[in-house]
Amino acid sequence: MDSQPTAVQRPIQLRIADDLRMSIESGELRPGDALPTLGEITERWSCSMNSARAAVALLKSQGLITSGRGKAPRVREALPRVVRSSERHQEEKDLAARPMRERASTGEAETTMGMSIQDQAFTSQYDTVEATDDLARVLDVPSGEPLLRRRYQARDVSAGRLLSSSVSYIPRGLVDGNPAILDEENEPWPGGTQHQLSTVGVEIMQVVDEVTGRMPTTAEAQEWGLPEGVPLLICRRISLDGDGKAVEISDATYPADRTELRFVIPLRPWQTYPPNDYPGKGEAA
Amino acid sequence: MDSQPTAVQRPIQLRIADDLRMSIESGELRPGDALPTLGEITERWSCSMNSARAAVALLKSQGLITSGRGKAPRVREALPRVVRSSERHQEEKDLAARPMRERASTGEAETTMGMSIQDQAFTSQYDTVEATDDLARVLDVPSGEPLLRRRYQARDVSAGRLLSSSVSYIPRGLVDGNPAILDEENEPWPGGTQHQLSTVGVEIMQVVDEVTGRMPTTAEAQEWGLPEGVPLLICRRISLDGDGKAVEISDATYPADRTELRFVIPLRPWQTYPPNDYPGKGEAA
């Protein structure tokens, strides 16, 4: 009579975690507040230490709370989100057509995120790699074709943690015409990639951003200084020329707890205003 | 001599997890392959069951492996990703201007994702809510202003799991002019929201998508049938009229392991081709 066919009894750790979550969502526990200690949990729910731990660990893995040795776990406070807008693509294109003085001055200020520029360390590494099947398909070149790979990172100087990270791929055949592009000593190039490509006769006419997400590896979490339970946003930017041919791929990762990707899409006006009819129209008043 | 000041010894669970991860990344363990059993792990790394569990649990929380009672944990196989493209916004706008017959036929086929339409159950619920501070700010109305809230869900009929879920908010003041819009019995409305708004004289001229991500709650993971370690993509779509005024907000959630959000951004052509100059240009040959 008492035993249900499924879910005989919800595991104690889940019940604890749900109760705690409700305390948080109801506002009983506010961001920054400390959770009950493990000892208190064992008492209140009459369970073992390990079950109490498991409950807290679950909430941690869901990104709800912070933790640390010897410190009481606390309800996580939301970080301000840095907005990365798709409008930057057009701005960079406009900039590329400006005189060099102007291009040089506007250069890398883009990457600031509430930090002054001297607190950040920028690195760029150039090399040539063979196109993987994945990259070759998008760039429409044979697998194994040589690609110029450029890796960019910005780090917080004091904490040593990653602030931004991206990898760009361009077919060598496209840029071999201008050896200056192949030299990482020329970074930061005034006017960015779009100006670089202009020197070999390429104009980017369309950008496609492909966004998805996943959990970081242990190593990634450490490099970014990510708390547990924070996913990464994965963004692949494909730049196309006037013929719709992909000329550059740029893969970037962003911590989801402090990033918002914004895409602004203009729509063409209606040529004729939509007809004002629909099912039920004019039936009952 | 042997004891370092920090990180005296990396926790055994992390070492196990890293070793297993390397096996996966090197291709030694391929997608679908079973991991070593807990017993084997305790032997190979001479640790306790719980440490072996902890290592496997870590990989699970990073989305690398699947698991289940009595079943060996396996290397997760990537799911095919459903692409949601920003080009749909323009397509929906174009459709709204078509005759009703055409609008009605193209209606809801959009949501298919490799499933036939009769395997899916669509629900829509309408009600009126007061604008939260958050919504009010974006829609530029006073807090507490009445909003038409429309909740849409699609479910896999056989498994009962969520396939898509979104919530839309429109100020009541905008749509009160056409009571038909307030009636959920009129779903699916032929031509969608953009046609609905056209009946009260509103034309969407710009769409802004704001994308971020987070881990699902326990309840969300269950509703979507999400394996552990899979984040949600959070997408807020803001529709603007010709004056740049926000007229609709639509919040949607997507499982990151089976979704790709794609944004296509056209760029305006250069008016003047960029000058071919940069630092170092013409110095050494």
Next chain:
DNA sequence: GAGTGGTCTAGACCACTGT
């Protein structure tokens, strides 16, 4: 130094999978 959480062990019971 007292109290906290992080790591780890040993051992138990149960639900489920596969044969």
Next chain:
DNA sequence: CAGTGGTCTAGACCACTCC
């Protein structure tokens, strides 16, 4: 039914925080 992983307990040691 044997073997597996999921849940849970009790108890230990250590690193760290805060007082």
